[in-house]
Amino acid sequence: MTTAALLAAPALWATYTWGSHALTLGCYWRGARADRKIALTFDDGPDPEATPRVLDILAAHRVTASFFLVGERATRHPGLARRIAEAGHDLGNHSWSHRSLWLAGPLRTVDEVRRGHAAIAQATGAEPRFFRPPWGLTNLALFPVLRRLGTPCVFGTVQTEGQRAASAALQVERARRWARPGAILDLHDADGVQGAGARLVEALPAMMESLRSEGYALAPLRDVL
């Protein structure tokens, strides 16, 4: 079925897209509540400006985190993608091109997931362990291919900056206020919203220090889920 055919059938399209969100109950929205652990997750990279700085900050604070890479960008910056893997961070697939899955028919969806997965594996030498859909939008074709690849769908519990820019100070404050045991922080080390990478670089040291001072351990997804 083509995207055009789906768009021509609103009821079918609504089921395919909106309806699929019932299945996101099977995805991870947070980790185990028993442990005072928080997972820092970074979407949309690798970015040649922000990602190296984020990696330096994480290394200086001895924090292992998780990166959801866009396959096309990992292919463009394989050295950076490899650096993320070599630092021991978890790798996640954030699709091949960051296309909305609400605008992708079943074949395109499978292609976005598989090409993203393969590109990240090729660039880093390691298979991604998780998948996060661009903009959190899913469709019915997504879940079978994730099962076949063995990459569970992971959303975030807390987003310190969404579709609207939030200053570094506000992001630090939001992370502190919204932190819970097992929370998954959804951060962006590349620009979707303009300047997102630079604001994150500014916010990250204070954000990590504040969470640690509240007694949280910062851990990769593999240790939090």
Ligand SMILES: [Zn+2]
């Ligand atoms: Zn994204």
